[in-house]
Amino acid sequence: MNDLTLQDITLFRGKHCVARDLSLKFEPGKVHVILGPNGAGKSSLLRALFGEFWPQAGRIAHGEGYLTRETLRQWRKAIGYMPQDTALEASLTALEVVLLGRMDELSFHVDDATLHAAANTMEAAGIAHLASHDILSLSGGQRQLALFAQVLLRDPDILLLDEPVSALDMHHQQKLLDIVHRETRARNRISILILHDLSLAAQYADQLILIGDGELKAAGSPAEVLKADLISRTYGVDVEILTDSAGAPVVRPLRTPHATLHP
Numbered sequence: 001m002n003d004l005t006l007q008d009i010t011l012f013r014g015k016h017c018v019a020r021d022l023s024l025k026f027e028p029g030k031v032h033v034i035l036g037p038n039g040a041g042k043s044s045l046l047r048a049l050f051g052e053f054w055p056q057a058g059r060i061a062h063g064e065g066y067l068t069r070e071t072l073r074q075w076r077k078a079i080g081y082m083p084q085d086t087a088l089e090a091s092l093t094a095l096e097v098v099l100l101g102r103m104d105e106l107s108f109h110v111d112d113a114t115l116h117a118a119a120n121t122m123e124a125a126g127i128a129h130l131a132s133h134d135i136l137s138l139s140g141g142q143r144q145l146a147l148f149a150q151v152l153l154r155d156p157d158i159l160l161l162d163e164p165v166s167a168l169d170m171h172h173q174q175k176l177l178d179i180v181h182r183e184t185r186a187r188n189r190i191s192i193l194i195l196h197d198l199s200l201a202a203q204y205a206d207q208l209i210l211i212g213d214g215e216l217k218a219a220g221s222p223a224e225v226l227k228a229d230l231i232s233r234t235y236g237v238d239v240e241i242l243t244d245s246a247g248a249p250v251v252r253p254l255r256t257p258h259a260t261l262h263p
């Protein structure tokens, strides 16, 4: 398996520059987490990797191949992409939604092996009991887990997950990120996630990538990136960095000393 690289990427959304001359390397077998304030350009970067936007300059490469309009179809075959906006309108059961992850190769025929794989994936994600439920009747978190299972069923070389735990409780956040971590290692997959919880990211990421103001603020291990002054400057919040019992950094925002509400 080869590295996925951004090579001197410049990316605009409208008039807003979300990346200028950005170069990054994503290695197989590692979990990479992109961090940054709202509007920093995290989703735009992920969508560019999926070929939904074309950078104004630079190249995106995977091994010998480059992402171009001509290679887009082939490029996407290697990718499992879960967007941030997971709104669904079709009335399908949770199992049918998961099976859509393999639809391109199934020609709408579901064989026993695929059904078995879908059932196993749902079991791993903790939603086996919801298989026959209408997807629209599920809670936001349950739906997020079903869409995660759909992406996982593709067994992609590259996993792109845009805020995959935003609707999940602590238990399911941990379950999903444990699966991502385990499968990234076991399948030598390149996993790139967007998370807002810096401490959660520190527990699971091999590489953290912090972006803001159209530039790369830092990239490296959680201990290298999660420095109090850098986080405070990037997010505009005073923080202190603690260390958990496993040695991972914990980012704790400090409450601003407000004037009292009831003078």
Ligand SMILES: Nc1ncnc2c1ncn2[C@@H]1O[C@H](COP(=O)(O)OP(=O)(O)OP(=O)(O)O)[C@@H](O)[C@H]1O
Pocket: 013, 014, 015, 016, 018, 036, 037, 038, 039, 040, 041, 042, 043, 044, 045, 084
């Ligand atoms: N369709 C669009 N047209 C023009 N500008 C856009 C469009 N979508 C997003 N933008 C702008 O691009 C910038 C980056 O947006 P993006 O969604 O990539 O940020 P983000 O870091 O993922 O934010 P969040 O954490 O809030 O999800 C923002 O300033 C946003 O306003």
